Amino acid sequence: MMDVIQKEMSRDRRAFIKNVLSGTIAGSLLLVIPAGAMDLGNIPEQITGMRDDTEPFITKRKFAFIVDITRCIGCGSCCVADKNEYQVPDGMYRTWVERYVIDDEDNVYVDSPNGGLDGYQEPRKDIPHPVRDTFFVPKLCNMCEHPSCVQVCPVGATYQTDDGFVLIDAKRCVACGYCIQACPYSVRFINPKTKTADKCTWCYHRVRKGLLPVCVNVCPVQARKFGDLNDKESEVYKILHQPHVVSILKPGMGNKPSLHYVGLRREVV
Amino acid sequence: MSPEHGVAAATALTNFVFPNDLHVHWSLMIVLYPYITGIVAGAFIVSSLYHVFHIESLKPVSRYALIFALAFVAFATMPLLNHLGHPERAMSMMFTPSASSAMAGFGYIYSAYTVLLILEILLIYRPTLVALKKTSTGYMQKLYGVLTLGSDNVSEKSLALDHKIIAFLAAIGIPMACTLHGYVGFIFGGVKANPMWATPLMPVIFLLSASVSGIAGIILSYILIKTFTRKALDMDCVRTLIKFLWGCFILDFVFEMLELFSHYYMATHHWHQLHALYFGPLYGTFWVAQVGIFSVIPFVALGILSLVKLPDGVVKFFGSIVSLMILIQVLLMRWNVVIGGQLMSKSERGHTVFHPEWFEKEGILVSIIIMILPIVFLFLLSKVFPFWLDDDPAANKQSV
Amino acid sequence: MQQEYKSKSYSHVFKIILILIAVLGLGVAVRAMVMPKTFGEFGHYRGSAIEDEMNRPIRNGTNASCLVCHPYIRQMHLEGVHNTVSCEFCHGPMADHVKDGKVIADLPMKQGEEIKKLCLRCHNQIIRARPKESIKMISMPQHLEEKHVRIDHNCNQCHNVHAPLMWVNQAKAIVGAGGDSK
Structure with missing residues (x-):
């Protein structure tokens, strides 16, 4: 019965509502919806076909993550969604948003109160000169091609999958903290609940189930983009293969991040 | 005051620390761990100076140095285990060591070194232990029975075999002691993300400071034990140790300064960060304490003690004071490297703060306990292994 | 005088070697026991860790x-x-x-002030960092003054939070295209 409703709805959403309201679709059907409907297991796929891919590694796709800092409005939706998704303890950040302010004297002021989780409600009041430029920079795991966290992990608890995800085995991590020291981007922390290293996974569990990373899903201005580089029609492919100002963080570290930034300014570290 | 104040105000304004960098993950325990392993490596080197390089004047402390090393090596992993979030999984480092991890090898190097140390002690002490077994009773006799591995054979043939093995162990022990501590330096030196640690000089500095702390530990404890037990000190031995301490400390101090100077001279964009660190939060512990008080004064004092003919009492008094200062210098160096390195945020725009608490899991009280335990263990070991040849029932049989 | 010994001259060395081998053997045995089954399946990590991560609740x-x-x-x-x-x-x-x-x-x-706070998370003009192409910005309380509404008005009194312009456009339609939203 649900299939019928869903099919009907995806065909023409507005018509569906109208039909329901005008009684064309039986009222009894409508009653079914709240009871047996959407569960987290059967949310419509956002990345089509992912649920058919049951191999240990993602076979047909090469995922890339792009942050467009020319679009970010610093609302912190991503941070809120991320904290909700992983129930991240206070004071630890899988993702955060930084605010950059540059004054007329070219001084750079950066802040990220509570990792941007509460948004940016107030302007900085401690800047003595007129402000020339200001922008937001979201940060998350760089999913390095040569991850130094994996290199230093003594027990193989942090590992890189064949499809390029850098993940943590919470059942084997000893929490020595070496990966935290080794990560040039400071995306790692020790989760006080599990007492193991923790970090952004690009929502591996969602991606494998055909959903976008939660931060990408909630971003109201498409500042965070996630897509398949094997698909030449995808937005990420086009951004990375057409003339855009695209760069990565700390290229000198040699980690080769798969996280790209559009419109990155030289002030950003 | 005013220019420094201006700098401080400017950094406070621009100070940006990555949200995850506010917390210092490697705290007091990771300060103690290289400190303890350093003392172990240094003490072993003292012993080897006699056993391998035949510096005869060090004979009085050659066996004591090994027991001293054993007392500390027994507790070297304690701060690490206390630091781990999951100490029950610690053996994973031995069972599934990652070949690419600079840390994974530590378990093996540490274990191999401990085994070597124990074997060397058992073989060197064997004639003594055999003799003690005969004179002891009850559980002490049983203990000596285990320690002699059930053998009572101290014939010339048997001791000659021991002697060969001891020489071999001592010989491979030196590179192993150097590896143990150079390697600890590399655990830090290999972290490319931290500009303070990531220098090829780091293993060298760690190794040299290890030698320094080990020798200083031996001098101080030798003088203290002999004084409190009202036994005669071998002043020739003390003077030789002071000379070695001076030599090692010259190298150690010069390399420490050289490392900083290279950073300053090359003046990469990291220097900006390091400068703010050394002249900011580390000013007191580095410039004032580590360099000013606990390096320059011992540096001069050791020179005088080594070069000027001084009365025994003066050498004894100042030798122990200087050794204590050196031990503090090395502890400060560990603090400044381990904690200091983490104060810099990878944002390259600021630093965080670290204030150890007295009663937390990795706090000051626990640190003090961990530093006292080896000394207690050393006292217990003294009941089993006579430190000095004068107290040794088998001394006349000793060949090594 | 040649003393007689119960043990052979090399017996202790022999025992040391035996103990070392025993320790090593014990290590190998324990390793085999505690080793996760899927360790090394794909690389130097526990293969089933991927599945664990995949099954993290959404x-x-x-x-x-x-x-x-x-x-x-x-x-x-x-x-x-x-x-x-x-x-x-x-x-x-x-x-x-x-x-x-x-x-x-x-x-x-969300109720009352919470709503206002949420709105201003995105729309507050005073936080200048927001690109205009992404979002419409307003200044508070100037916006209320411009629209001639009371200064203590909450955002959702004029703007439906789900469709902010819905009521505004409806009001415009009633008053006429040129009319103010008030």
Whole structure:
């Protein structure tokens, strides 16, 4: 019965509502919806076909993550969604948003109160000169091609999958903290609940189930983009293969991040 | 005051620390761990100076140095285990060591070194232990029975075999002691993300400071034990140790300064960060304490003690004071490297703060306990292994 | 005088070697016992760790998943300029609301000042960093003054939070195209 409703709805959403309201679709059907409907297991796929891919590694796709800092409005939706998704303890950040302010004297002021989780409600009041430029920079795991966290992990608890995800085995991590020291981007922390290293996974569990990373899903201005580089029609492919100002963080570290930034300014570290 | 104040105000304004960098993950325990392993490596080197390089004047402390090393090596992993979030999984480092991890090898190097140390002690002490077994009773006799591995054979043939093995162990022990501590330096030196640690000089500095702390530990404890037990000190031995301490400390101090100077001279964009660190939060512990008080004064004092003919009492008094200062210098160096390195945020725009608490899991009280335990263990070991040849029932049989 | 010994001259060395071999053997045996079954399946890590990560519970749904059960909101939300705003950003994660297809709790609806705070998270002009092409900005309280409404008015008194321009446009339609929203 649900299939019928869903099919009907995806065909023409507005018509569906109208039909329901005008009684064309039986009222009894409508009653079914709240009871047996959407569960987290059967949310419509956002990345089509992912649920058919049951191999240990993602076979047909090469995922890339792009942050467009020319679009970010610093609302912190991503941070809120991320904290909700992983129930991240206070004071630890899988993702955060930084605010950059540059004054007329070219001084750079950066802040990220509570990792941007509460948004940016107030302007900085401690800047003595007129402000020339200001922008937001979201940060998350760089999913390095040569991850130094994996290199230093003594027990193989942090590992890189064949499809390029850098993940943590919470059942084997000893929490020595070496990966935290080794990560040039400071995306790692020790989760006080599990007492193991923790970090952004690009929502591996969602991606494998055909959903976008939660931060990408909630971003109201498409500042965070996630897509398949094997698909030449995808937005990420086009951004990375057409003339855009695209760069990565700390290229000198040699980690080769798969996280790209559009419109990155030289002030950003 | 005013220019420094201006700098401080400017950094406070621009100070940006990555949200995850506010917390210092490697705290007091990771300060103690290289400190303890350093003392172990240094003490072993003292012993080897006699056993391998035949510096005869060090004979009085050659066996004591090994027991001293054993007392500390027994507790070297304690701060690490206390630091781990999951100490029950610690053996994973031995069972599934990652070949690419600079840390994974530590378990093996540490274990191999401990085994070597124990074997060397058992073989060197064997004639003594055999003799003690005969004179002891009850559980002490049983203990000596285990320690002699059930053998009572101290014939010339048997001791000659021991002697060969001891020489071999001592010989491979030196590179192993150097590896143990150079390697600890590399655990830090290999972290490319931290500009303070990531220098090829780091293993060298760690190794040299290890030698320094080990020798200083031996001098101080030798003088203290002999004084409190009202036994005669071998002043020739003390003077030789002071000379070695001076030599090692010259190298150690010069390399420490050289490392900083290279950073300053090359003046990469990291220097900006390091400068703010050394002249900011580390000013007191580095410039004032580590360099000013606990390096320059011992540096001069050791020179005088080594070069000027001084009365025994003066050498004894100042030798122990200087050794204590050196031990503090090395502890400060560990603090400044381990904690200091983490104060810099990878944002390259600021630093965080670290204030150890007295009663937390990795706090000051626990640190003090961990530093006292080896000394207690050393006292217990003294009941089993006579430190000095004068107290040794088998001394006349000793060949090594 | 040649002393007689019970043990052979090399017996202790022999025992040392035996003990070392025993320790090594014990190590190998324990390793085999505690080694995770799938360790090394794909690389130097536990292969089934991938599955563990994959099975992490999903806590946030998508707007599509929320709107399935909220058809009235659905129409408003999707037709309005807030159609890209996430339901769960304001109301909280779906996992706190639905479990195994059953509603387990109501998600909070923001009230009063909370609403204003949420609106200004994105629309506050004074935070200059926001690119104009992304979003419309307003200054408070100038915006209220310009629109000639009371200074203590809350945003949602003129703007439906799901479709901010809906009531404004309806009012315009009633008053006439040139009319003010008031």
